Amino acid sequence: MIERLRFPVNDADLAALAELLWDAVDSGASISFVEPFSRADAAHYWEKWIAQVEADPRRAILVARDELGITGSVQLHPAWAPNQPHRADVAKLLVHRRARKQGVGAALMLAVETAARDAGLSLLTLDTKVGDHAERLYERLGWTRAGVIPNFAQNPDRSYCDTVYFWKWIERRQD
Numbered sequence: 001m002i003e004r005l006r007f008p009v010n011d012a013d014l015a016a017l018a019e020l021l022w023d024a025v026d027s028g029a030s031i032s033f034v035e036p037f038s039r040a041d042a043a044h045y046w047e048k049w050i051a052q053v054e055a056d057p058r059r060a061i062l063v064a065r066d067e068l069g070i071t072g073s074v075q076l077h078p079a080w081a082p083n084q085p086h087r088a089d090v091a092k093l094l095v096h097r098r099a100r101k102q103g104v105g106a107a108l109m110l111a112v113e114t115a116a117r118d119a120g121l122s123l124l125t126l127d128t129k130v131g132d133h134a135e136r137l138y139e140r141l142g143w144t145r146a147g148v149i150p151n152f153a154q155n156p157d158r159s160y161c162d163t164v165y166f167w168k169w170i171e172r173r174q175d
């Protein structure tokens, strides 16, 4: 099941989100953070972001759930610039290792597209590490590669990695 994270976020969901982010960093994902990275660091990140998303109804955090709780998440951040009212960044697609390779990542990406369409957006952009599962996932879902920036970011072990930017036009919902 995929749904929009509801506010205020309860303690169980906050703990699950922290575990999800910690698990992704522990799995070697290049998603902003480097080791050492604790579950408390992950909880701090979520507390900060949840407050920002809660304060801006244009932003959204979508979560996937199974019987144990949250297994994945993705975020939609509409551009702040007045001359980009049609664009949003898709950020931090995360699926817990216990739930990977079952289509949860693809389902979250399709759900965030639907949320963007419903919000009247037509251009989505994102970036990811070259060579990761996510790169193949985005290509499979019809995203277009804009290009690669070498040494753009670091892996959790602080080695450098290349980043690929993607974009996707989506049709606005016709009311």
Ligand SMILES: CC(C)(COP(=O)(O)OP(=O)(O)OC[C@H]1O[C@@H](n2cnc3c(N)ncnc32)[C@H](O)[C@@H]1OP(=O)(O)O)[C@@H](O)C(=O)NCCC(=O)NCCS
Residues within 6 Å of the ligand: 024, 027, 029, 030, 031, 092, 093, 094, 095, 096, 099, 100, 101, 102, 103, 104, 105, 106, 107, 127, 128, 129, 132, 133, 134, 136, 137
């Ligand atoms: C990238 C990520 C979100 C993908 O999540 P996921 O739920 O495993 O994604 P999917 O299941 O939709 O697809 C992943 C793979 O599983 C395969 N798969 C999907 N359903 C499957 C099934 N039922 N049986 C077997 N394989 C399956 C897909 O074909 C895909 O294969 P590929 O990597 O060889 O192309 C996950 O690996 C992750 O969280 N990584 C760490 C964080 C990260 O790097 N995020 C990207 C930041 S931009």
